[in-house]
Amino acid sequence: MALNGTLRPGLVQLRVLDFDKTLNFYKNILGLNEVCRIGEDRICLKGFDEFDHHSLTLRLADEAGLDFVAFKVASADELEKMKLAVEAFGYPVDTVAEGDQPGFGKRYGFTISTGHRFEIYSEVALAQKGPGIKNPDIWNEPPRGMRAQRMDHFLLYGPNIAEAERFCKEVFGMFVPEVCNTPDGNRLAAWITSSNKPHDLAFVEYPKPGKIHHLGFYLQDWADVGNAADWIALNRLKLDIGPTRHAITRGLSIYFWEPSGNRIEVYAGGYTAYPDNPQRVWDSSELGRGLFYYSGEVIPSFLEIVT
Amino acid sequence: MGENTYRINVLNTGAQFLCRQDEYVLEAMKKSGCGPIHYGCFGGGCGICKMKVISGSYRVDKKMSRAHISPEEETDGFVLTCCIKPTGNLTISQI
Numbered sequence: 001m002a003l004n005g006t007l008r009p010g011l012v013q014l015r016v017l018d019f020d021k022t023l024n025f026y027k028n029i030l031g032l033n034e035v036c037r038i039g040e041d042r043i044c045l046k047g048f049d050e051f052d053h054h055s056l057t058l059r060l061a062d063e064a065g066l067d068f069v070a071f072k073v074a075s076a077d078e079l080e081k082m083k084l085a086v087e088a089f090g091y092p093v094d095t096v097a098e099g100d101q102p103g104f105g106k107r108y109g110f111t112i113s114t115g116h117r118f119e120i121y122s123e124v125a126l127a128q129k130g131p132g133i134k135n136p137d138i139w140n141e142p143p144r145g146m147r148a149q150r151m152d153h154f155l156l157y158g159p160n161i162a163e164a165e166r167f168c169k170e171v172f173g174m175f176v177p178e179v180c181n182t183p184d185g186n187r188l189a190a191w192i193t194s195s196n197k198p199h200d201l202a203f204v205e206y207p208k209p210g211k212i213h214h215l216g217f218y219l220q221d222w223a224d225v226g227n228a229a230d231w232i233a234l235n236r237l238k239l240d241i242g243p244t245r246h247a248i249t250r251g252l253s254i255y256f257w258e259p260s261g262n263r264i265e266v267y268a269g270g271y272t273a274y275p276d277n278p279q280r281v282w283d284s285s286e287l288g289r290g291l292f293y294y295s296g297e298v299i300p301s302f303l304e305i306v307t
Numbered sequence: 308m309g310e311n312t313y314r315i316n317v318l319n320t321g322a323q324f325l326c327r328q329d330e331y332v333l334e335a336m337k338k339s340g341c342g343p344i345h346y347g348c349f350g351g352g353c354g355i356c357k358m359k360v361i362s363g364s365y366r367v368d369k370k371m372s373r374a375h376i377s378p379e380e381e382t383d384g385f386v387l388t389c390c391i392k393p394t395g396n397l398t399i400s401q402i
């Protein structure tokens with residue numbers, strides 16, 4: 001449930017190195033549905049339990065990584081107000097015309113301090129094949145593979161996350177349920193939400209701009225995290241860590257790399273966040289326990305590898 | 308050593324391992340346990356397995372992200388070891 005004018009992260013455009021193994025992963029292993037194609041180089045997908053037109057666009061490119069993340073806001077009026085607020089914050093705004101992505105109305109785009117392109121939009125068509133709404137069943141077609149229900153969140157790496165956090169609070173109206181600080185009191189990481197989810201997005205301080213650590217998709221429960229692990233093993237995907245439990249967000253989780261090298265998390269659970277609850281604060285010395293509650297230890301690949 | 312298997316030498320460490328012609332160098336390095344082993348995605352995207360081929364022949368069997376290997380670097384023998392297969396004995400180096 002959104003608690004303010006920013007509803008949720010609703011669209012991510014990711015760069016991939018091929019449309020062969022990588023597309024097979026997203027469709028048949030992760031379990032997303034292909035919605036449409038844009039020219040020769042973009043393919044749009046969605047989770048079976050998502051209502052909007054699509055939530056993930058894969059763009060064929062020479063390097064892996066993130067093109068942009070886009071947030072859906074509550075109304076056209078809210079969109080115009082937010083555009084002005086972005087400009088007042090100090091970020092120049094450009095316009096992406098309606099129809100750039102099938103189903104989506106006009107989008108406004110800008111680059112934040114971490115080097116990531118953010119976009120906002122209010123209009124998006126409902127998907128032709130969305131969840132039922134009249135005496136609905138739980139799904140229309142049996143979910144495939146890992147049975148990912150929907151896109152959930154992303155972790156972004158870049159410089160000056162303190163400013164990015166301030167932007168999310170002041171312009172997007174989000175709140176910050178959980179943070180991690182270095183011994184000298186600087187922000188190392190922040191988990192930020194516009195809803196009751198423990199995070200819609202998160203940041204980690206990192207010298208290189210515009211990097212993505214992972215894109216997270218939502219699963220039903222712990223049993224589905226185990227099912228995802230089976231699919232990873234069966235398809236010889238490269239596991240990073242898990243199945244495990246986060247103390248931060250309380251999520252049940254597993255991380256691995258898709259065939260183009262972007263890290264994916266599939267995730268279930270997590271606490272219910274409210275903006276009036278006290279903020280949870282982690283010391284960086286305790287980050288191992290925060291990230292991987294069972295082992296209490298961070299593995300180097302998890303902190304160091306991004307695309 | 309079969310005729311389709313090649314010897315890979317790692318310059319910095321003196322490590323040696325065998326790699327079939329249909330096997331990625333990083334996979335063989337990992338299997339041999341005699342590193343240097345830096346691995347992440349095994350998909351050519353994350354760049355953590357970047358090394359330089361000093362001598363020997365190989366083929367690039369999978370797209371290497373341009374974020375990590377520029378066209379000039381590719382010409383100079385820089386590779387992501389998760390994307391190359393040997394076509395002869397190789398000497399590679401950490402960077």
